[in-house]
Amino acid sequence: MEKIDFIKDFRDSKKILAIAKLIDKEVNRPLKIMEVCGGHTHTIMKYGLKQLLPKEIEFIHGPGCPVCVMPKERIDQAIALCQDDKNILVTLGDMIRVPGSESSLAKERAKGKNVKVVYSPYDILKIAKENPAKNIIYFAIGFETTTPMTASLIEKVLEYGLKNVFFHINHVLVPPPIKAIMKSKEAKIDAFIGPSHVSVITGAKIYQEIVDLYDTPVVVAGFEPLDIMEGILRIIKQFKKDRREVEIQYTRAVNWEGNKKAQDLINKYMEKRNSFRWRGIGDIPYSALKIKDEFSFLDAEYIFKDVLPDKPIDDHKLCICGDILKGIAKPYECKVFGKACTPQNPLGACMVSSEGACAAYYKYGNVKEGVEI
Amino acid sequence: MKSILLSHGGGGEETQKLIKELFFKYFSNDILDKMEDSAVLDVNSKIAFTTDSFTISPIFFNGGDIGKLSIAGTINDLSVMGAKPLYLSCSFIIEEGFPFSDLEKIVKSMAEELKKTGAKIVTGDTKVVPKGSVDKIFINTSGIGKIIYEGISSHNLSEEDVIIISGTVGDHGACIMAQREGIEIQTDIHSDCASVWSLVEDLIRANIKIKAMRDPTRGGLSAVLNECAENSNVEIEILEDKIPVKSQVQGICELLGLEPYTLANEGRIVVAVAKEDAEKGLNVMKKNPLGKEAQIIGKVLSSGRKRVKRLAKDAKAVIAVGACASFGGVPAAYPNPTGAVGVMDVVSGVPVVNIPACPANPVNIVGVIMHYILTGSLPELDSLKRPKFAFGYRIHDNCERRAHFDAGEFVEEWGDQGAKNNFCLYKMGCKGPFTFNNCSIVRYNDGTNWPIGVGRGCIGCSEPDFWDKYATERPLAASNIKPPFAGVESSVDRIGLTILTATAIGIGAHAVMSVLAGKKENIKDDKEE
Numbered sequence: 001m002e003k004i005d006f007i008k009d010f011r012d013s014k015k016i017l018a019i020a021k022l023i024d025k026e027v028n029r030p031l032k033i034m035e036v037c038g039g040h041t042h043t044i045m046k047y048g049l050k051q052l053l054p055k056e057i058e059f060i061h062g063p064g065c066p067v068c069v070m071p072k073e074r075i076d077q078a079i080a081l082c083q084d085d086k087n088i089l090v091t092l093g094d095m096i097r098v099p100g101s102e103s104s105l106a107k108e109r110a111k112g113k114n115v116k117v118v119y120s121p122y123d124i125l126k127i128a129k130e131n132p133a134k135n136i137i138y139f140a141i142g143f144e145t146t147t148p149m150t151a152s153l154i155e156k157v158l159e160y161g162l163k164n165v166f167f168h169i170n171h172v173l174v175p176p177p178i179k180a181i182m183k184s185k186e187a188k189i190d191a192f193i194g195p196s197h198v199s200v201i202t203g204a205k206i207y208q209e210i211v212d213l214y215d216t217p218v219v220v221a222g223f224e225p226l227d228i229m230e231g232i233l234r235i236i237k238q239f240k241k242d243r244r245e246v247e248i249q250y251t252r253a254v255n256w257e258g259n260k261k262a263q264d265l266i267n268k269y270m271e272k273r274n275s276f277r278w279r280g281i282g283d284i285p286y287s288a289l290k291i292k293d294e295f296s297f298l299d300a301e302y303i304f305k306d307v308l309p310d311k312p313i314d315d316h317k318l319c320i321c322g323d324i325l326k327g328i329a330k331p332y333e334c335k336v337f338g339k340a341c342t343p344q345n346p347l348g349a350c351m352v353s354s355e356g357a358c359a360a361y362y363k364y365g366n367v368k369e370g371v372e373i
Numbered sequence: 374m375k376s377i378l379l380s381h382g383g384g385g386e387e388t389q390k391l392i393k394e395l396f397f398k399y400f401s402n403d404i405l406d407k408m409e410d411s412a413v414l415d416v417n418s419k420i421a422f423t424t425d426s427f428t429i430s431p432i433f434f435n436g437g438d439i440g441k442l443s444i445a446g447t448i449n450d451l452s453v454m455g456a457k458p459l460y461l462s463c464s465f466i467i468e469e470g471f472p473f474s475d476l477e478k479i480v481k482s483m484a485e486e487l488k489k490t491g492a493k494i495v496t497g498d499t500k501v502v503p504k505g506s507v508d509k510i511f512i513n514t515s516g517i518g519k520i521i522y523e524g525i526s527s528h529n530l531s532e533e534d535v536i537i538i539s540g541t542v543g544d545h546g547a548c549i550m551a552q553r554e555g556i557e558i559q560t561d562i563h564s565d566c567a568s569v570w571s572l573v574e575d576l577i578r579a580n581i582k583i584k585a586m587r588d589p590t591r592g593g594l595s596a597v598l599n600e601c602a603e604n605s606n607v608e609i610e611i612l613e614d615k616i617p618v619k620s621q622v623q624g625i626c627e628l629l630g631l632e633p634y635t636l637a638n639e640g641r642i643v644v645a646v647a648k649e650d651a652e653k654g655l656n657v658m659k660k661n662p663l664g665k666e667a668q669i670i671g672k673v674l675s676s677g678r679k680r681v682k683r684l685a686k687d688a689k690a691v692i693a694v695g696a697c698a699s700f701g702g703v704p705a706a707y708p709n710p711t712g713a714v715g716v717m718d719v720v721s722g723v724p725v726v727n728i729p730a731c732p733a734n735p736v737n738i739v740g741v742i743m744h745y746i747l748t749g750s751l752p753e754l755d756s757l758k759r760p761k762f763a764f765g766y767r768i769h770d771n772c773e774r775r776a777h778f779d780a781g782e783f784v785e786e787w788g789d790q791g792a793k794n795n796f797c798l799y800k801m802g803c804k805g806p807f808t809f810n811n812c813s814i815v816r817y818n819d820g821t822n823w824p825i826g827v828g829r830g831c832i833g834c835s836e837p838d839f840w841d842k843y844a845t846e847r848p849l850a851a852s853n854i855k856p857p858f859a860g861v862e863s864s865v866d867r868i869g870l871t872i873l874t875a876t877a878i879g880i881g882a883h884a885v886m887s888v889l890a891g892k893k894e895n896i897k898d899d900k901e902e
Contacts, residue, residue, distance in 0.1 A: 007623055013614070093630075119629065354630060 006252075010224030011047070019229040020052045026236045030056045032188055033235060034327055036178060037195035038065030038355025039223045045360035047225040057232060060187055060327035063177045063281065064195055066142045066170075067094045067353035068325060071279045072313040074170055075100035078139045079108055080307050081168065081300065088114040088131060090124055091139040092146070094353040099346065101313045121153045128157075128165045137300050139168045145197040147171045147270070147289065148262035154269045154291075154298060168300040169270065169290055174198050175206055176287035177278060182214045187327040191235045193228065194220035196250050203258025207246045215244050222250040269295055277312060279349055280322025319348035324357050331361040338362055375473035382467070382501030395477060396497060399484035404460075404495040412495035414460055416519060421456035423447060424515035432479070432509055435548050436563030437639070440479035443512040444486040445639055448568040449588040453642055455525045455577065456518030458492040458570055464513040465499045471510055479510070490570045492516070522577045529584040530605035531711075534673040535651035539572060539642045539664040540565065540617065542594050546636025547622040550629060558628070562621045567640030572663040581654040582647040589643050595634040597643050608679060611671035645673065681719050690724040690751055691716055692741055696834050699729035699759075706840035715837075717758055726751055727758045730835040736815045737763040757837065759809065768805035768831050771813040774798065784828075792828055802846040803830025810835040 009015075035041055041061045044050060050059060063069050079100055082089040089105065096105035096117055109115035114134070116127065121138060128136045140150040150171065157165045174195060181187055194207055199220045207218040217238040221231030231249045238245060248254050269292060276288030291299040301308065315321055318336045323329035331337050331350065341347035343359050350358035380387040397406065404412050427443040437445075443463065451458045463483070467476065487494065544565040551558040569588065576583060585605070587597040594616070602609045618633045626633050640663065646654045651669060658664030685691050693716040696702035704713035717725040728737045741760055744752045752760040769775065777783070778797040785791055785800060799806070805813070808831050816823040824831055833843030 005620075007620075007627065 007224075010222065010226040012226065016047070016052070016225050016229055019226065019233055023057070023229070023233050023236060024054050026233065026240065027054050027056045028236075029239065030058070031190045031235065031239065032058045032060050033191050033193060033232065034060040034062045034178075034181075034187070034189045035193040035228070036062035036064040036174060037193075037198065038062075038068065038353065038357070038360075039196065040193055040221070040228060041065075041357050042355055042360050043223055043225055043228055045364040048364070049225060049228060052229075053232070060189055061324065061330075061357040062192075062327060063181070063278065063325040064143065064174065064198075065350070065353050065355040065357075066146070066172060067098055068321065068349040068356045069172065069177070069278045069280070070095075070098060070141065070170060070349065071277045072100050072315070073277070073310055075104070076102075076313070077301075077308045077310075078105055078168065079103055080309060081137050081139075081304060082108050082113040082115050084135075084307070085114070086133075087135045087137055088116060088127065089137050089139055090116045090118055090127060092121075092141060093117060093119070095139065095141055097346065098349055098352045121149045122156070124153060124165060125156055125160065125162070128162050132164060135164055135166060137166045137168055137304075139170070141170045143172055143174055143195070143198050144201045144266075145195075147266050148201060148259070151262075151265040151269050154295070155265065157298065165298070166300040166303055167291055167298050169288075171270070171289040172276060172278070173272075173287055173289070174202070175210065176284045177281055178210055179213070180278075180281055180284045180287075181326055182210075182216075184326065189216060189327065191216050191238070192218045193231045193235075194218045194246075196221065196223045196227070196253070199248075199250065199254045199258065201259050201262050203256050204246050204248050204254055205256050205258070211244050211246055217244050217247070219247045220250050220254050222253070278325075279315065280325040316347050321348035321350045321358075324350050331358040334358070377467050377469065377471040377473060377476060377501055379469050379501050379503065382499055388499065391499065395480055396499075399480045400463075400487075400494045400497070402493045402495070404493065405497075412460065412462075414495065414517070416459065416517065419520040419523070421451050421454040421518045421520055422515070423450040423454075423518075424513065425450060426511060426513040428508065428511050429549065430508060431549075431552050432475070434552050434564055435561075436544075437566035438479055438482050439510060439512055440481075440483040441486045442566050442639060443514045444483050444492075445566055445568045446590070447514040447516040448486075448490055448492060448570055449590075449640075449642075451516050451518035452568070452570040452573040453525070453586040453588050454518070454520070455522030455573070455583070455586070456520045457574070458490050458516055458518045458568075460495045461487070461492055461514050461516045462496045462498075463494050464497060466507050466511040466513075467499065467501050468507050468509050469501055469504045476510070479512075486568060489568050522583065525583055525586050527585045527587065527601045527604040530601055530607050530609070530645050530673045531584070532607070532673055533648045534584050534645045535648055535654075535669055536598070536609060536611065536671045536673070537644045537646065537651070537655055537658065538589075538594065538616065538668055538670050539569070539644070539658055540640075540666040541619050541622065542589070542616060542638055542641065543618060543622045543626065543633030543636035545639040546593065546631075547619075547625045547633070549637075550631070551625055558625060560621055560625065562619065562625070565638055565640040567663055569640060569642050569663055572642060572658060572661045575657050575661050575664075576644065576654060579653065579657045581650045581657060583644060584647060585645040587643050589638045589641055591637050593633075593635040593637055594643060595632070601645065605673075606677075608674040609671055610674050615668055615670045617666050617668050648672075678719050681716060685716075685720040685723050688723055690726060690745070691720055692726045692728060692738070693717065693758075694728050694738055695733045696729050696731040696839065699727035700757075700837040700839075702731060703840050705838070724751055725758050726754065726760060728763070729757075729759060729837075730810055730812065732817070734763070734812060734815060734817060737811070755809070759835070763811045764809040764835060766809065766811070768808045768810050768813045768825075771811075772805050772825055773813065774825060795828070798825060798828070798830035800848055801830050802832075802848055804833035804836075804839075804843040805831040807843065808833040808836055808839075 035044065044059055075098055078089055081087055096115060098104060105115045118124065124136055124138055154167065204220050210216060210218055217235050219231040219234045221227045227249060234247055234249055270289040271292050272286040273288050273290040275283045275285050277283050296302045320329050320334045324331060336347055337358060341351050343351055343362055346352045350356035353359060381391045382388060425446050427439055427446060429439050429442060432439040447461055448458045544562060548562045548564040551560045551562060585601055589597040598609050598611065622633050655667055655669055658667035693699045697704055698716050700715045701713045704711060717727065726741055728741060740763060741752060752762055755761055755764060774795060774797045778799060782796040783791055783800045784796050784798050812823045833839040836843060
């Protein structure tokens with residue numbers, strides 16, 4: 001068998017154009033397709049897939065950007081935690097630039113507060129050993145994709161008997177916000193492109209209830225442009241044959257059951273919390289995880305509860321991140337988009353992470369529908 | 374282990390020892406060895422001058438170290454300006470406790486990198502600061518190079534120039550990222566850190582016409598291309614699959630969510646060459662080890678032309694405002710080096726309305742827009758697509774000095790009695806009789822004034838090619854032509870070539886009559902005396 005290049009072959013313009021032609025031929029009705037995950041939004045904008053597709057296909061950009069959905073009060077909590085010189089707050093990449101109510105972790109770091117960014121949560125083990133007198137607080141973010149890393153870190157912390165590592169868990173789940181959006185009926189969505197990396201962990205099985213409840217196809221597609229194009233073709237074919245199913249396009253990484261070992265690890269240390277506030281969407285029951293009560297000695301929300309603010313904070317008045325996350329507005333409809341709100345100086349969370357819809361629109365142009373500037 | 378102490382930067386004995394035992398050992402040359410307060414250089418030509426500070430973590434990386442980087446960085450900044458690197462300065466700021474052996478390693482690799490181009494370090498400085506004041510070691514280098522190829526500039530790109538990259542992109546950035554604390558990816562990627570002078574020299578020797586050249590360091594290839602496009606006001610088309618990227622570099626980018634095109638390179642050049650030199654330039658680069666993976670990655674597209682086409686595509690109509698937008702204006706004047714044309718020569722399939730003149734009269738701009746708003750249609754246009762309501766008659770027809778023309782009263786030279794009497798400016802080169810415009814009625818600045826009103830003839834700014842045809846201080850025809858038998862009034866109102874000759878004839882007639890009139894006056898005066 002010919003060796004597949006996992007990058008080049010899935011970005012091959014000839015193959016992408018060939019599928020675009022097929023889609024053009026097959027499509028027979030308008031379809032509003034929500035790509036749940038920000039990684040897909042990024043690919044769609046970067047490779048100009050919108051421009052390649054017939055006008056019947058409309059993308060609704062979903063809430064799948066962990067940085068974007070984080071409400072301001074959670075960021076304020078992180079900021080509160082790093083105020084004490086005894087604490088070192090550790091988090092992942094983009095999180096430090098997200099504005100809270102008054103500051104951001106990046107600004108706090110510039111002021112001299114202990115804020116560290118890691119690519120791998122395992123680095124926390126090293127930080128904890130090097131700073132035995134400090135409390136290392138891991139501000140854990142992400143969907144099901146990054147949750148196993150946190151769970152695995154918890155296991156290591158227990159194994160090594162580290163007493164100075166705590167966890168502020170903000171891990172969120174994919175299906176609850178999809179259900180919340182469908183229930184609100186504001187966005188009329190015909191079908192979903194399911195997240196790639198989330199599904200590697202959870203398996204495609206978690207989307208079955210979406211199909212059952214809302215009669216919408218879900219195709220789990222990979223992050224490369226060819227994956228997304230094939231995903232769309234499969235959705236069109238489901239409608240033509242009047243099928244509504246969970247389908248896996250991303251077969252090179254996703255199966256029905258997912259990564260059982262990772263799931264077990266998560267379930268060992270974490271459980272669903274009663275409710276979590278999503279930026280722009282509001283409170284969604286059982287939509288996020290927390291550390292199980294038996295491990296509350298690791299839970300920063302429990303240990304440091306005295307210093308943590310928990311008042312809901314509204315978004316910037318002009319910012320329409322909420323509507324964008326729900327899929328009922330496009331970034332260019334926001335008054336401050338590209339003006340007061342840019343990736344260098346974001347007002348809203350959708351502009352912060354490269355997975356955010358606004359950042360993708362800003363970076364890859366197409367600021368106004370149909371007009372390239 | 375021997376390490377650097379604060380006293381090494383104190384200026385005393387320890388400093389002298391460090392200089393002599395380390396820096397002179399590796400950097401020795403006739404200018405440096407003199408140990409004067411400043412280097413005295415004999416540079417008898419146009420020079421390029423640059424400076425850069427180097428801070429990097431980790432200081433030793435695959436394919437180089439901070440020392441090699443500090444030399445190559447400055448050498449490359451000089452090279453891409455077409456300057457042969459000659460003299461460098463170098464300054465060290467070292468954290469107390471820095472291992473002496475590491476410093477020696479750095480200095481040694483600086484000396485090795487210098488050898489490749491023959492450039493010399495002719496002056497330097499060393500400071501040692503308390504622990505924690507700097508991150509290990511910072512190096513600043515400045516350099517002077519002799520310009521041997523002039524005219525390289527990021528402002529120089531023009532249509533059809535070809536963009537060449539000298540090798541794979543992102544190697545340095547990916548290598549550093551992979552080795553940075555907290556990431557530590559196992560990889561065999563090497564930094565591309567190198568002095569590119571020999572590559573540049575090869576291009577110059579081969580007589581390649583280099584338009585622009587940059588070393589894509591911080592911000593990478595995309596920053597360089599964006600800067601060039603912006604500075605030259607052009608669009609550059611890059612074919613992504615032609616950009617050479619090592620698969621390991623691509624892999625690291627995928628992991629960390631980066632783009633190879635924005636990663637730093639330290640031994641690459643991006644060159645824009647004239648189209649006819651593209652293949653030759655590529656081959657020259659490929660023969661040099663520094664450019665063996667060189668690739669043509671794109672070309673410069675036409676600038677405004679394409680943008681206007683794209684914007685006009687969905688417009689109901691395009692209103693070209695001003696002389697340049699209408700007919701190319703001064704930029705299109707002979708020899709029209711940029712190939713400037715008016716909007717109507719670019720846009721097709723969409724109605725174009727020209728509102729020429731320089732400046733275009735706001736009254737006419739608003740007029741056209743209002744006409745469209747009120748009637749839903751464009752006003753009636755002449756053959757040059759100008760609205761007839763504004764450009765349907767000549768300046769001459771409604772000129773406030775018209776009576777003087779008819780009476781044969783002309784300004785004969787600037788500042789004469791005629792000028793003071795506001796006589797006709799035709800003989801001083803006024804092109805009112807050939808220029809279709811309503812400025813003699815509506816004037817400019819809310820009707821405040823207009824060229825004839827200030828005693829300066831019309832230069833025909835609302836006509837095509839006005840700069841070449843009309844913008845002179847000469848009338849279009851000589852004035853010594855015999856008077857016609859027909860009346861002057863009728864002849865000047867005819868259009869086209871007829872006007873030209875007829876007006877000249879008219880002038881001739883007026884001139885003769887004026888002379889006669891003058892003579893009569895003289896006779897009168899004589900009598901009075």
